[in-house]
Amino acid sequence: MKDIIDGVLKFQRDAYPQRSELFQRLATHQNPSTLFIACSDSRVVPELLTQREPGDLFVIRNAGNIVPAHGSQAGGVSATVEYAVAGLGVTDIVVCGHSDCGAMTAVATCKCLDHMPAVAGWLRHADAARAVNEGHAHSSVRDRVDGMVRENVIAQLANIKTHPSVARAIEQGKLTLHGWIYDIATGRIDALDSAGKRFQPLADHSQVAPASRPLAQAA
Template identity: 45%
Template sequence: MEHLIKGFETFRRDVFPQQRELFERLASGQNPHTMFITCADSRVMPEMIFSAQPGELFVYRNVGNIVPPYAQHVSGVVAAVEYAVKVLKVRHVVICGHSDCGAMKALLDPSKLDGMPSVADWLKHADVARHVVAENTAGLDAEAHLRCLTEENVVGQLEHLRTLPVVAAAMASGSLSIHGWIYDIGEAGIRVFDGSSGRFVDMRTDGHPVPQATPMARFAQNAASAA
């Protein structure tokens, strides 16, 4: 706790004075362009990763970067999405998974959830991803299996996101775009889901993706290599 207090003192002394005008504007409201839904993992810091200023990102974090389907589970994330789209008028919603995700590891090994019934219940919203990957990753090593599950979970949560009426309406009008990303902690890389091709592709620094194999094709290649 002392470390946090000292950090705040540094912010108030060194950072705030240099951005006083910005904070004065933000004191009366916010106008973020993007809602960023990501994992609660302490290693994932959206504002740092994207060099974002205060007021640019509307960030929501939970275990496993999950968005429950509409009407199935009343939750803070669904309420936050409604607020971001309807009131803040965000133009983009990003669901971002990450490498070495503890939630995804728990899906692969349910024994890790012993004594945590609430977490186990929450992760049921990722069951579809677990089943899809289980049916398509025979012979993969643990690292590849985890990578595939992390990707498929993002795809599944994008499908859940589309079930929210406010999201469906905004997408239909062309005022909202949704995105699925995977952040690699150790490599500072991002892969993005290309909905038109069903592929995760590398994000280049100019924002244009580099095409790679589709997830299903990759499963097949990895399984053949492991055989």
């Protein structure tokens, strides 16, 4: 904990003064353009990956970068999605999976989670992705896990579209969805194409079509 406290003091001493004007502007309002949904994994830092400043991203982080489909019981993720879209008016949503994801490894390898029943219940929201992934041939355990990471991003994009605020914003041409996968070892990010089937390197296809775009922009 001492390292954390020392970091806070360093922030107050060094980092805050360098951005004092920015923090003064942010003191009474926020206007993020993007909702970034990522895993809680300590190795995944959305603001670092995207090189964004405070106030630029509205962030949801949880085990497996999961978005439960809209239902009668609204949870924290659903409420945060609704606020980002209907309250803050974000124009883009990124669902970002990552390599070596513990949550997706557990799902892909059918790891026993009897000692973590809450985690097991949460990961049921990835059942559709697991079913699709199990229908594919895999050459190794790593390939199976990587496939699960990809299918989970696709499945969570499908889930988020069931939320009324998201469906309405997409229909009105106000919101675009993106599916990304971050490779921890290389820093590479792959983006899902508009057909929702293939992930392409963002570095080679910086204009890669979003996974879901406003109808007003559709070709």
